[in-house]
Amino acid sequence: MQIGVVGVGGGGAALADALLTDGGGRGVDYVAGAVAIDTDASDLAALSRIDEDGRQLIGAVHAEGEGTAGDAALAAEIAREERPELQAAVDSIPVGRMDAAVVCAALGGGTGAGVAPALVDLLGQVTGTPVYALGVLPGVAEAGGDGAAGDAAADRPKRSAARDADGTDDPDRPDRPLASNAAGAVRALSAASDDLLLADLEVWRASGASYAAAWPRLDDAVAGRLGSLLAAGEAADPTPERVLDASELTNTLGAGGVSALGTAATAVENGRREGFVGGLIDRVSGADAPAVDEGEAVSVATNAARKAISHRVSLPSDLTSASRVAVVFHAPPAWLSRRGLERARNLIEEETGVPEIRWGDYPDPTADEFRVTVLLSGISTADRLAALGDDLDPTRLE
Numbered sequence: 426m427q428i429g430v431v432g433v434g435g436g437g438a439a440l441a442d443a444l445l446t447d448g449g450g451r452g453v454d455y456v457a458g459a460v461a462i463d464t465d466a467s468d469l470a471a472l473s474r475i476d477e478d479g480r481q482l483i484g485a486v487h488a489e490g491e492g493t494a495g496d497a498a499l500a501a502e503i504a505r506e507e508r509p510e511l512q513a514a515v516d517s518i519p520v521g522r523m524d525a526a527v528v529c530a531a532l533g534g535g536t537g538a539g540v541a542p543a544l545v546d547l548l549g550q551v552t553g554t555p556v557y558a559l560g561v562l563p564g565v566a567e568a569g570g571d572g573a574a575g576d577a578a579a580d581r582p583k584r585s586a587a588r589d590a591d592g593t594d595d596p597d598r599p600d601r602p603l604a605s606n607a608a609g610a611v612r613a614l615s616a617a618s619d620d621l622l623l624a625d626l627e628v629w630r631a632s633g634a635s636y637a638a639a640w641p642r643l644d645d646a647v648a649g650r651l652g653s654l655l656a657a658g659e660a661a662d663p664t665p666e667r668v669l670d671a672s673e674l675t676n677t678l679g680a681g682g683v684s685a686l687g688t689a690a691t692a693v694e695n696g697r698r699e700g701f702v703g704g705l706i707d708r709v710s711g712a713d714a715p716a717v718d719e720g721e722a723v724s725v726a727t728n729a730a731r732k733a734i735s736h737r738v739s740l741p742s743d744l745t746s747a748s749r750v751a752v753v754f755h756a757p758p759a760w761l762s763r764r765g766l767e768r769a770r771n772l773i774e775e776e777t778g779v780p781e782i783r784w785g786d787y788p789d790p791t792a793d794e795f796r797v798t799v800l801l802s803g804i805s806t807a808d809r810l811a812a813l814g815d816d817l818d819p820t821r822l823e
């Protein structure tokens with residue numbers, strides 16, 4: 426599945442950048458084009474993968490190139506006033522080559538929360554493809570919740586402030602209302618987009634560490650999960666037994682509620698010889714697959730499947746409330762045993778209560794792990810969302 430990516434705000438643009446990095450590193454590209462839009466010039470300048478031509482600063486008059494400091498209403502106003510600039514940025518994405526658009530945003534940020542809904546709306550009008558939102562929920566402590574380390578005040582929730590040498594914030598700017606921004610953005614994006622995929626920053630925060638330390642971990646992990654799902658349908662050599670293509674993914678998404686991503690991997694022997702000469706011998710002799718014990722293949726597949734839905738799912742939630750599931754098995758070809766994949770699918774079906782999950786395999790002779798990646802869609806019970814606002818019970822979201 427080919428996607429056009431629009432990252433908005435500091436966190437959203439960083440996540441879009443991570444998707445481009447993941448796509449470039451796979452040998453199977455699934456990003457048709459990517460742009461970043463922000464009110465903060467320094468955050469745009471800090472991106473590493475998105476082309477300079479694809480970086481659009483907005484709100485220069487109101488935000489002076491320094492972000493909105495959490496003011497989602499101001500950001501929404503900027504989006505209304507500068508719709509032509511948003512349109513120009515989006516126009517640089519090759520719409521004809523993509524199966525869907527993905528708008529990435531950190532939902533606690535003013536720019537992310539205020540501008541992402543306008544972008545979803547705009548993309549819906551110009552692309553003719555589904556438009557998905559990929560949102561980062563703020564950490565519990567930075568959003569003013571309890572139950573986490575009390576260092577939220579010292580833990581700069583904003584990217585440019587996190588880089589400030591003195592660590593102080595602009596006293597003229599209001600406190601950042603991360604929780605209410607996130608609540609508003611979840612409401613608006615679930616109404617405007619074809620599906621809202623969520624990743625909770627809290628999931629990637631190591632105990633006692635700062636949220637800033639969790640940013641790249643979340644961005645790389647979420648990009649890797651989405652990348653595994655999207656690239657599986659694009660990989661043609663060797664031929665998969667079953668392809669999880671764009672229409673399968675589109676049919677998994679859009680079930681109402683919200684969606685989450687899970688993954689887990691086990692290291693496996695891929696049987697390749699080391700080095701250039703070894704690679705040549707492998708190619709000439711065709712001896713690139715180790716003999717894999719069927720019992721071991723089944724055990725590796727089921728263990729990875731169990732962990733993928735129980736460990737660091739991007740939005741902690743009641744998995745039995747999901748209504749649709751798609752799974753990709755990515756491994757060296759010899760490890761993709763029919764029985765192993767069937768047992769792993771059965772396990773996921775039993776744990777989620779979703780019958781007949783969609784799935785595909787991704788045989789990859791260069792892989793050195795057996796990876797299971799899961800998309801859980803139509804989730805209707807997630808405590809973290811309910812804590813952000815009564816009306817955010819996903820059953821009530823569109």
Ligand SMILES: Nc1nc2c(ncn2[C@@H]2O[C@H](COP(=O)(O)OP(=O)(O)OP(=O)(O)O)[C@@H](O)[C@H]2O)c(=O)[nH]1
Binds near residue numbers: 493
């Ligand atoms: N995943 C991720 N989250 C980030 C990153 N940078 C900031 N965040 C989180 O995003 C939220 C703040 O949003 P930002 O993206 O910094 O703000 P913004 O959307 O640029 O909006 P402004 O308020 O106008 O600066 C907080 O929850 C931060 O912890 C990042 O690089 N990656």
